[in-house]
Amino acid sequence: MSARDGTEKMLFTAEQIAARVRELGAEISRDHAGSDSLVVLCVLKGSFVFCADLCRAIDLPLRVEFLAVQSYGSSTKSSGDVQITQDLTRPIEGEHVLIVEDIVDTGLTLSFLLGLLKTRNPKSLEVCALLHKPARKKRHVDIDYLGFTIEDEFVVGYGLDHGQKYRNVPDLVVIDASD
Numbered sequence: 001m002s003a004r005d006g007t008e009k010m011l012f013t014a015e016q017i018a019a020r021v022r023e024l025g026a027e028i029s030r031d032h033a034g035s036d037s038l039v040v041l042c043v044l045k046g047s048f049v050f051c052a053d054l055c056r057a058i059d060l061p062l063r064v065e066f067l068a069v070q071s072y073g074s075s076t077k078s079s080g081d082v083q084i085t086q087d088l089t090r091p092i093e094g095e096h097v098l099i100v101e102d103i104v105d106t107g108l109t110l111s112f113l114l115g116l117l118k119t120r121n122p123k124s125l126e127v128c129a130l131l132h133k134p135a136r137k138k139r140h141v142d143i144d145y146l147g148f149t150i151e152d153e154f155v156v157g158y159g160l161d162h163g164q165k166y167r168n169v170p171d172l173v174v175i176d177a178s179d
């Protein structure tokens with residue numbers, strides 16, 4: 001048995017992802033140069049690997065916070081009915097906040113999160129997403145830092161799951177998840 005059993009094709013190798021994450025980290029470090037109050041907000045669970053790598057690619061003082069969301073629907077389609085299952089433990093009022101998301105698909109999850117976090121009065125609120133699937137967009141959201149734009153395929157690995165499996169596959173791979 002292997003962690004990647006059932007996967008169909010390679011989308012981005014671990015090396016390609018690492019190179020892109022380094023670029024994103026450098027861009028974020030440049031844009032926030034001089035700042036000493038960046039809050040990196042990791043949206044669990046899918047972003048945990050990306051966020052761990054991204055944080056180490058950002059050469060600025062920062063703190064990391066975690067937020068867990070659950071979107072009800074089928075295993076592969078967000079319904080837009082998003083709930084916070086684990087909230088922040090500290091306020092973000094007056095802070096520069098960078099939301100780190102694994103993938104923006106319909107945009108429903110992120111637009112819910114942006115709406116919620118704005119009510120907590122951060123100084124600024126930006127988004128860094130590893131992947132974007134524009135084909136399925138239902139709600140427009142501005143992505144300030146984006147890893148890769150992809151086709152309408154179901155992607156797993158590098159933290160992303162299907163039924164909680166595949167998060168430990170180091171590459172981003174496609175599976176047939178039609179349900």
Ligand code: 5GP
Pocket residue numbers: 046071076077078080101102103104105106107108109110153154155156160161162
């Ligand atoms: P949205 O609300 O933008 O439709 O969906 C965002 C969430 O749906 C993501 O954070 C992720 O959990 C899940 N999702 C959407 N597309 C994919 C995909 O291709 N692979 C995986 N593993 N999850 C996805």
